[in-house]
Amino acid sequence: MAKRIEVSDLDIYYGNFLAVQGVNVSVEPRTITALIGPSGCGKSTFLRALNRMHEVIPGARVEGKVVMDGQDLYGADSDPVSVRRQVGMVFQRPNPFPTMSIYDNVAAGLRLNSRKMSKSDMDDLVERSLRGANLWEEVKDRLDRPGSGLSGGQQQRLCIARAIAVEPDVLLMDEPCSALDPISTLAIEDLMNELRERFTIVIVTHNMQQAARVSEFTGFFNLNGVGQPGRMIEYNPTEKIFSNPDEKATEDYISGRFG
Numbered sequence: 001m002a003k004r005i006e007v008s009d010l011d012i013y014y015g016n017f018l019a020v021q022g023v024n025v026s027v028e029p030r031t032i033t034a035l036i037g038p039s040g041c042g043k044s045t046f047l048r049a050l051n052r053m054h055e056v057i058p059g060a061r062v063e064g065k066v067v068m069d070g071q072d073l074y075g076a077d078s079d080p081v082s083v084r085r086q087v088g089m090v091f092q093r094p095n096p097f098p099t100m101s102i103y104d105n106v107a108a109g110l111r112l113n114s115r116k117m118s119k120s121d122m123d124d125l126v127e128r129s130l131r132g133a134n135l136w137e138e139v140k141d142r143l144d145r146p147g148s149g150l151s152g153g154q155q156q157r158l159c160i161a162r163a164i165a166v167e168p169d170v171l172l173m174d175e176p177c178s179a180l181d182p183i184s185t186l187a188i189e190d191l192m193n194e195l196r197e198r199f200t201i202v203i204v205t206h207n208m209q210q211a212a213r214v215s216e217f218t219g220f221f222n223l224n225g226v227g228q229p230g231r232m233i234e235y236n237p238t239e240k241i242f243s244n245p246d247e248k249a250t251e252d253y254i255s256g257r258f259g
């Protein structure tokens with residue numbers, strides 16, 4: 001079930017380096033939010049803080065709050081593994097488990113979450129997830145073949161099937177189309193449009209047209225200079241960001257004056 005994410009006063013560190021400072025934002029359920037901004041301003045860092053992937057890096061930590069429908073993701077009783085099950089992630093490069101079959105790639109997350117399931121229930125869930133990722137028709141006759149044998153765009157949809165199989169509440173996507181050709185990119189964008197009905201989606205993209213095409217809300221990150229922390233300086237409906245942003249820096253960025 002899609003959930004609301006409320007971020008308050010979030011600071012994100014790598015050791016002593018403050019990479020992202022003071023993010024306050026509320027992301028509504030069943031919407032797509034795009035995060036845009038120049039390289040190094042902390043978009044990916046912020047995204048990874050939303051499912052506690054950030055802390056996997058030694059010395060990395062956050063201050064502030066990320067609350068999902070009332071659940072404090074960094075609270076003392078919150079388990080990072082369960083957070084990552086609730087908040088799924090799709091990466092820039094499609095990363096199916098290379099030696100695993102297409103079927104097992106989708107089933108992997110369910111097995112890791114040690115849900116005991118009959119073979120026929122698992123078959124149903126794998127099919128539903130592959131259909132949900134608009135991949136079923138292309139792979140239904142070769143489910144036992146390795147995931148690595150698919151095209152890049154198919155591999156990315158396989159990764160999305162794997163992510164949605166565990167029924168997360170939120171789906172994070174870090175430049176999911178940057179390694180894909182335009183046709184595969186459109187297939188993923190169509191898919192995002194369908195997935196928004198079931199999930200809260202946050203996507204990092206360098207592609208302004210993509211942000212404009214797929215998202216309802218856009219967050220613009222910026223930084224004042226090298227070594228300075230990135231900040232989310234504007235969060236607004238995407239239409240407003242691209243037609244009449246509140247901040248001059250947002251306008252300069254989207255009109256290609258920097259970045």
Ligand SMILES: Nc1ncnc2c1ncn2[C@@H]1O[C@H](COP(=O)(O)OP(=O)(O)OP(=O)(O)O)[C@@H](O)[C@H]1O
Pocket residue numbers: 014017019037038039040041042043044045046057230
């Ligand atoms: N593992 C890490 N260890 C230390 N610093 C890091 C690490 N990853 C990122 N950083 C730093 O944190 C800051 C934000 O980086 P991040 O990758 O989040 O930016 P970004 O906006 O996603 O950039 P890009 O658009 O180029 O992907 C940068 O100064 C970067 O050098």
